[in-house]
Amino acid sequence: MITNLENILSDSAKRMKRSVIRELLKLTQKPEIISFAGGLPAPSTFPIDELKQISSEVLEEDGNAALQYSATEGDSKLRSILTQRYQKHGLTISEDNLVVLTSSQQGLDLAGKIFLNSGDKFICGLPSYLGGLGAFSSYGGIPIGIKFDKYGMRSDLLEATLAELLEKDDLPKFIYVIPDFQNPAGITMPEFRRLEIIAIAKKYNILIIEDSPYRELRFEGIPQKMMYELDASGQVITLGTFSKIFVPGFRIGWVIADEAIIDQFVKAKQSTDLCTSSFVQKIAAKYLEKGLFDKNLKGIIQQYHRKRDVMLEAFEKHMPKGVSWTKPEGGLFLFLNLPENMDAEDLFKIAIQKNVAFVLGSAFHCDGSGKNTMRINFSFVDEKECRIGVERLAESIKTLMSNKCLSL
Structure with a gap:
């Protein structure tokens, strides 16, 4: 292996950073962790059988060009x-x-x-x-x-x-x-x-x-x-x-x-x-x-709509006072705001122990602000896991709030 790798890297390479989200996902690979961290579509929306058939048709009809x-x-x-x-x-x-x-x-x-x-x-x-x-x-x-x-x-x-x-x-x-x-x-x-x-x-x-x-x-x-x-x-x-x-x-x-x-x-x-x-x-x-695309898209929208509603209902039921969140009309994410004096990085350490994960909101702020925020994905986990995960997250927030009070 070359001994002076760092010295010969380009300026562009030196500026590159590992994705915070991708690195966080490594921490959430344990099967017991419910992860709201990734921006992942639900695998249940993937039209596998239809794509098997169409892949065969493409190879049969236009294989040389396709390859x-x-x-x-x-x-x-x-x-x-x-x-x-x-x-x-x-x-x-x-x-x-x-x-x-x-x-x-x-x-x-x-x-x-x-x-x-x-x-x-x-x-x-x-x-x-x-x-x-x-x-x-x-x-x-x-x-x-x-x-x-x-x-x-x-x-x-x-x-x-x-x-x-x-x-x-x-x-x-x-x-x-x-x-x-x-x-x-x-x-x-x-x-x-x-x-x-x-x-x-x-x-x-x-x-x-x-x-x-x-x-x-x-x-x-x-x-x-x-x-x-x-x-x-x-x-x-x-x-x-x-x-x-x-x-x-x-x-x-x-x-x-x-x-x-x-x-x-x-x-x-x-x-x-x-x-x-x-x-x-x-x-x-x-x-x-x-x-087939538009037909499948309708199913995706229905599924994500239902998942978003389940998450919002769970937030309303379990989140403590002082916590707020956005209510998106579509997409895959919502943003959660903790009280100003709380740091989501401190919360993450507690949440991982309680087997639930999210992405730190500060990662999305180029000026280092947003330390009391987090991104939550609702598209990936199923409805049962969503309810359990939100309850775990709410308990983590309550624990952090309690720790803050004890430290005052």
């Missing part, structure tokens, strides 16, 4: 189907505006690769998706966090921050947002706030990266227009994925953007992995073409 390299832009049929779906949802796009990716996480990485030099700033939410923060930071991007209110990223603070940065001639490269069922907060940004942020981005001539992995998992409420549709000027880059609404193992995502920006993503992807798997793209295209 060969494909175009960097993606399988033509899949791109066509995805484009038509977005057109029905109000987006004015063609296939030239869409490239298939190896997961939307690749889209975040490529965005960092394309737009960020070391020391460049980008805007994100407080809190914001850890995978996005990690991808951008690995290219030397410096996050500037904007606090949330009940509508998501505060536009007044965004405006003030950009005005201050403009005076220093140090404007960020882009604004990173997750408008629908935000990870980790679970908040959906209403149309008026989306329009405010778009207007500010145009004023300061800054791109918006709209990360949209959960949009189709709406349980209740009114769907909001996508920021890409509201903008319609090429200011917004939208990322989508099948990971949360189909199967994560396929690792299929996509980017939608102005053609000039799409060209940059194609070039960046070519030097990364050449192309996304032809086989899984063709399986996904046939699955969609047969109408």
Whole structure:
């Protein structure tokens, strides 16, 4: 083994950090632990039998192409189907505006690769998706966090921050947002706030990266227009994925953007992995073409809706006073707030002993704040485990509260 590995690592490699969530998941592998930590879809939603049949059909009908390299832009049929779906949802796009990716996480990485030099700033939410923060930071991007209110990223603070940065001639490269069922907060940004942020981005001539992995998992409420549709000027880059609404193992995502920006993503992807798997793209295209995707999606929505309701009911029943939480209209997560004087890291140590796990909310805050918060996933565990897990979590919080009182 080379003896000077640390000395020869690139600056990018030195900036990389292990995912807090992935590391936490290692601690939750004991079968007795009920984990609310991962952002995992329920395995019961995976259409295994249908995919067995379709995989055979793809190999039978188009095996040579399925097992060969494909175009960097993606399988033509899949791109066509995805484009038509977005057109029905109000987006004015063609296939030239869409490239298939190896997961939307690749889209975040490529965005960092394309737009960020070391020391460049980008805007994100407080809190914001850890995978996005990690991808951008690995290219030397410096996050500037904007606090949330009940509508998501505060536009007044965004405006003030950009005005201050403009005076220093140090404007960020882009604004990173997750408008629908935000990870980790679970908040959906209403149309008026989306329009405010778009207007500010145009004023300061800054791109918006709209990360949209959960949009189709709406349980209740009114769907909001996508920021890409509201903008319609090429200011917004939208990322989508099948990971949360189909199967994560396929690792299929996509980017939608102005053609000039799409060209940059194609070039960046070519030097990364050449192309996304032809086989899984063709399986996904046939699955969609047969109408099976929408049928399965309805079942996923019903299941997650029920699981969310079970969790909210358990919170109402067991959580002590002083604890609050978001009530998402869809997605996979909610955010729980402890009293200001409590630290979720202290709680985690107690919770693990009581065989329940969550993700520290501070991991999603680029400025180190949010120490009294935690992200809770409701999609993965079954309803019985959910009730037991919430009861364990509530008992852990009561224990921490009791310890705080004794220490005063």
